[in-house]
Amino acid sequence: MSLLELSGVSKRFGALTAVANVTLGVEEGAIFGIIGPNGAGKSTLFNLLTAIYRFDEGCIAIDGTSLAGMTTQEIARLGVARTFQNLRLLxxxxxxxxxxxxxxxxxxxxxxxxxxxxxxxxxxxxxxxxxxxxxxxxxxxxxxxxxxxxxxxYGTQRRLEIARALAARPRLLLLDEPAAGLNPSEKRDLVALIRSIRDGGATVLLIEHDMGLVMNLCERIAVLDYGEKIAEGTPNEIREHPRVIEAYLGAPA
Amino acid sequence: MIYAYAFVAIAACVAIERFHNRRAKIAIALALAAFLAIAPRFYGNEAVFSILADAAVYVMLALGLNIVVGFAGLLDLGYAAFFAIGAYTYGMLASPQFGLHLPFWVLLFLAAALAALFGALLGAPTLRLHGDYLAIVTLGFGEIVPQIFQNLTKYTGGPNGIAALDIPSFFGHSFGASVMPYYYIALLGIVAALWISRNLRESRLGRAWMAIREDELAAKHAGINVLRSKLAAFAIGASFSGIGGVLFAAKLALVSPDLFGFQVSVLIVSMLVLGGMGNIVGVVVGSLLLTIVNSALLPQINSLVDTTFHTTIDLSNIHFLIYGAILVGIMLFRPEGLLPNRERRDEFHHNGEAEAEA
Structure with a gap:
């Protein structure tokens, strides 16, 4: 059984479907990446995982425990910690x-x-x-x-937020664009850091825009576009996937 | 003379704040405590110690409110309600009102517990409110509580309140008409309040409050039970003023609803802002200063004006004007308060720099 399982999860804001029928599983001990163009629903998905938003349909479970109806604080108790796209340090x-x-x-x-x-x-x-x-x-x-x-x-703040998330000894660590705003050498350090976090026993799920970093770091990747999961697989599979290329580069003329 | 005492106390507080050596801090604090304890032996003016006893009660109140506003970041504009609850606990249970004459010492603790209970009860509906909304709702509570005491005439004596409250005694020795016992009890109360404040600030609960104050969403993600932590802040903060209320009522031997109006809540918030919100020593300085200004300086200015100009102007009419002017002045020239903690000093310092650059 996967540590994190989503099946048929949807979230609508009025007429906009931010997350549409997403199903995916993250194995314990994995480094799993979620990519997608801006507005694809990646951060919304994270916000569903920590109950900032409530999902409208489907089911999310951590190690078999359903998150339905749980508060942010209760989910933290299950061993989920996260960082934020726009840093929320004290x-x-x-x-x-x-x-x-x-x-x-x-x-x-x-x-x-x-x-x-x-x-x-x-x-x-x-x-x-x-x-x-x-x-x-x-x-x-x-x-x-x-x-x-x-x-x-800025780079130090990013690391500090990761340290705060790790302080809870999470089983599942959610990183929302951890490399945003970092320079190349800081990014290399970040890759090493995330690997050692995983080696320390945590499962890592991350959202990232830097393709090079994601392809290098993640063992599995899911691609979201307009709230839907359009592909999932290893970095090599994703790189070749026609729908991913279409989503990023536009449909062939 | 009162100024001499206030000066010594405030100077000692400033020194404690400036010294970084822990031992030096403790030494100064002990010296100050010894001075305040022994002082009445050499100078026994009851009027001065009456003001100092009141000042000490206000220091306790300010330290209590500091937990809610300074630590947990919940702006409470109705804090006087808990002061009233403490005072009426004594007023109703140690007076001819119901023929109940419970001992002062028992009521000190009972009032703390009752105020804490009401703190939690009144806090509960506000838990999901933030900032301005929270302030307005607490403002409402601050108005409602004295109104209730005013209108429950059968139990509380209505607008006249309850008079002839019991004079406390200590192992059979009645306090009599002296204010000195209240002075000493209030000093002990301050010591306890300071100790508890410091403990709370350094504790796991204190860190939870800090997280809620800085970023509630981040606090939730750290697994902090935000609602329960806020309730704890309301309850603990209120309990301080419950004790203050009993002291106040017993010393005055009277309670009436007009003693606990909105201006009292504002006064206590002003003490925090003036002294430096969140900083324990700063809060003590702020509340000492404002009480001295209110109960000693302003009446003296009044009589000084009258004797100099041979008038009989009643300056108490413009009491609040002078008081307001002092506050405005301090906010203009030292917005972080007189003795801020590192956080607030930096915050205002940085804003200043940003403005200078812009």
Whole structure:
């Protein structure tokens, strides 16, 4: 069974069908890419996966558990973490605090622990801080712990957001255009980082516009166009697929 | 004399804020606490300590509201409602009103619990509201609660309120007419409120509030239960003012609905804005300053004007004008507040730079 399964998922905004009858499965341990022209419904699909929007039809399941009716927070509990196309860092908080927020679900301290600063609260805080520092190092931005997120360079912010998503130890990591705005050398680092995330045990589902990066990184790719899945396969299959070429280059005259 | 005390307290707060050494901070805080505790031995003017006791109650209120507004980012314009609930808890349960004379010490905790309960109850309908909408709904609650106390005449004495509240006692020693016990209890209350505020800020819950304040959607994606965290902020914040309300009512030996109107909520929000929202020490400075201005400086300016110009102008009519002018001045020249935390200082600093470049 796949870790993530979508069958016949549709989402309409009024007359516009943003996601139309999409069926796909992402195997555990895969790096899976979703591509498609602008407005193809890729980000909408991600937003359905984390319940920012509710899907109108079909079924989405994580490891056999249906997401129907679940809230964003409940889906996070299932082990789904994500980054955002337009970065949603906590700007007025330190990089370290951003990652520690990502660790929320790993901690057990409750309101009484918070009020009285109990041993459990202090111990968890120290552990969380330690793990957060390690994560910053893992994504390659050690030494910026105390800086405010909003003062960091764009590339660093992208990595910080990945670190925050990883902090929850997700089974499924959703990356929404992780390479957008990065220069070629940063993109190479990103590819290496995503591979090591997968090797660490997470399944990665990503949306990306950079074809070279997607073809190089992903083991399987699905192509969306006008909300429909028009193709799915290995990078080589996608590269040759007539409907994909048509969607990207236009129909032959 | 009151200014001397306020000056020492505020100077100590500024010093605590400026020093980066943890030990130095603790040393200054302890020295200040010792000074405030011993001071009445050398200078026993009850009128001064009455104002200081009131100031201390306001510091507690401001610290409570700081949890809701400063930590969780929920603009609450009806915070005086919980102050009223605390005060009326004492007014109704320790007075001839129902012939109930529960002990002051029990009521301190009962009022905190009741205020927390109402904080959660009033907070619940607002959970999905943001910004302006939230502010307006809380404004409504702030109006409704005193109205209820005013109109439930049978239980609350209506517009006249309840008088002749019990005078508290401590192991059989009645507080009598002295204000000193209230001063000391309020100081202890501040110490507790400061400790709890600091604990909360550093806690898992405090980080959840910070995430909600900065980006609610990102907070949800981190698995934070946004609704529950907000309720916790409303409840904990309200509980501080429940305790403040009991102290206030017992010291005054009176409760009436007009003591808890909109201007009280605005006053407390002003304390936060003036001192530096979110920053615990800044909030203390802001609330001290405003209480001193309100209860000492403005009346003195009034009498000074009268004696100098041999008039009998009642400046209390333009009390709010002067008060407003002070606030406007501070917002113009130091919009981040007097003692902001790093976040807010940077925020305003950066905006300034952006404007300069544009």
């Amino acid at each position: 700007g007025n908080a330190s990089a370290l605090a951003n990652v520690m927020v990502g660790e929320h679900l790993l901690l057990r301290a409750n309101i009484l622990d918070a009020l009285l600063n109990t041993t459990r609260e202090r111990r968890e805080r120290a552990e969380a801080e330690q793990r957060a520092r390690e994560l910053l190092r893992f994504v390659g931005i050690a030494g910026i712990d105390e800086q405010f997120a909003r003062n960091l360079s």
